[in-house]
Amino acid sequence: MGLGWVYLALIVGLIVANIYYVAGEVPGKERDFDLFSPDLVRATWLTLVTSTVSASISTLIAVPTAYALSRFSGRTSRLLETVFDIPILLPPLVVGFCLLLLFNQLPFGGRSIDEWLGTPVTFSVAAIILAQVTIGTALAIRSMRASFDELDPRAEQVAQTLGCSPFQAFRKVALPSVKRGVVGAASIAWARSMGEFGPIVVFAGTFRGKTEVLSTSVYIEIGAGRLESAAIVALLQMTLAMAVLIVVRFCLTMEKEGF
Amino acid sequence: MIRVSGISVESGPFRLTDINFEVPRGRCAGLVGKTGSGKTTLLEALCGLREVSSGVIELAEQEVTHLTPRDRDTGYVPQDAALFPASTVRQHLEFAPKLRGWSGAEIERRVGELSEELGLEALLERRPFGLSGGEKKRVALARALSARPSVLFLDEPMSGLDPDAREETLRYFSGLFSKTPVTTLWVTHHLEELGELPGEVWELDEGVLSLRPRRTSPSRIL
Numbered sequence: 001m002g003l004g005w006v007y008l009a010l011i012v013g014l015i016v017a018n019i020y021y022v023a024g025e026v027p028g029k030e031r032d033f034d035l036f037s038p039d040l041v042r043a044t045w046l047t048l049v050t051s052t053v054s055a056s057i058s059t060l061i062a063v064p065t066a067y068a069l070s071r072f073s074g075r076t077s078r079l080l081e082t083v084f085d086i087p088i089l090l091p092p093l094v095v096g097f098c099l100l101l102l103f104n105q106l107p108f109g110g111r112s113i114d115e116w117l118g119t120p121v122t123f124s125v126a127a128i129i130l131a132q133v134t135i136g137t138a139l140a141i142r143s144m145r146a147s148f149d150e151l152d153p154r155a156e157q158v159a160q161t162l163g164c165s166p167f168q169a170f171r172k173v174a175l176p177s178v179k180r181g182v183v184g185a186a187s188i189a190w191a192r193s194m195g196e197f198g199p200i201v202v203f204a205g206t207f208r209g210k211t212e213v214l215s216t217s218v219y220i221e222i223g224a225g226r227l228e229s230a231a232i233v234a235l236l237q238m239t240l241a242m243a244v245l246i247v248v249r250f251c252l253t254m255e256k257e258g259f
Numbered sequence: 260m261i262r263v264s265g266i267s268v269e270s271g272p273f274r275l276t277d278i279n280f281e282v283p284r285g286r287c288a289g290l291v292g293k294t295g296s297g298k299t300t301l302l303e304a305l306c307g308l309r310e311v312s313s314g315v316i317e318l319a320e321q322e323v324t325h326l327t328p329r330d331r332d333t334g335y336v337p338q339d340a341a342l343f344p345a346s347t348v349r350q351h352l353e354f355a356p357k358l359r360g361w362s363g364a365e366i367e368r369r370v371g372e373l374s375e376e377l378g379l380e381a382l383l384e385r386r387p388f389g390l391s392g393g394e395k396k397r398v399a400l401a402r403a404l405s406a407r408p409s410v411l412f413l414d415e416p417m418s419g420l421d422p423d424a425r426e427e428t429l430r431y432f433s434g435l436f437s438k439t440p441v442t443t444l445w446v447t448h449h450l451e452e453l454g455e456l457p458g459e460v461w462e463l464d465e466g467v468l469s470l471r472p473r474r475t476s477p478s479r480i481l
Contacts, residue, residue, distance in 0.1 A: 152339070155341045155342065155344070157303075157337075158335055158403075159343070160308070160329055161306050161307070161308070161328045161329070161334070161335040161403075162329075162334075162403075162405075163359055163406065165327075165329060173343050173345075176345035177344040179345065
């Protein structure tokens, strides 16, 4: 537990350092940051919208996939599980680079996917979502898998003897039993999408007013030497993420206590 | 009626071979055997949860050997009750009737009957978490019987209960069965549980089934 306290101190330190830089008297700090500039407002909205869309897609993919992995154990299942872990194991920048190659370079009938689509995915808002989904889904699958593993499959078997098809047993028995796990997996995917940076920079780019999200805003501001702006954007991102996660946890607690 | 003719079931290295027995309509037969003798495997095969490699299974005068579990019209009470964690007791009792498209009034009447007969009235709005072992078994039995199945399979329904809970649960079970006899196969590894059953008792030993000689006396349980 001692090391746990050290880790806790580190996290608090990260937050305090950020707040201090924004609110404190730091020599040489510029004071011309506009929190309501159109670029920042757009980046904030784009972050919230893409994270929410990505988390929804990730959860929709993760729930049935994790259920299948949990219930059908075998060589194929183990192999698939390893494949689904690849986006977590790879450096995020590499994931973005591979997405770029997949959509831009890999030929399908002589043309890349972007060429087939007509409207290129690369360097667009769709690329942000795709980059977020690629990694968020892998995390959501891991989280959901743990929830389904804890659930005794016997209850679903009994449901089948009572008149359910296997799908109905999943929908009527397994899914309601892992409701908290679904919310947990969605939160993880959302938080990860919110903070995603590496694959977005490579695959969607950092075009101000087009594909700029809060994580890339921080990168742009640091690159331009505007540290206070970077600190304020970081604080904004931190506040949004914590607010959403606190609300989710509060809802879960209320639900557990029967409200 | 339960009629099993020459079925074989494989479960990894374990095999049940050429199993034959019959339970007449409305009777309750016991199936005893040591832990690991294949009782649950056999029960799962009868419920359709496990494929049989050969033989024929007939339930209520209908061949069901290759039917899915949902099409066999059975009630199944597994050893651990396997209640649905997110459902209230009432939802457990409504589950099968709703799937069969019963009307709201019919479902309400059936929930009332079962909860009264099995002493579940005060538990209807509770979820499985926090129910005692005996209460869980009674809910599992009520759920299995809710849509009035043709046959009932009980897998060690008294296991894990202390003597008082066992006595209480047996009392509820016997009251219910005496009112509405249903063809039942009662699996256990405690022969004394079946001491006063009116039906036959079969013994499963290392994959081989044999009729076990036993005294027959008027039913206390059924």
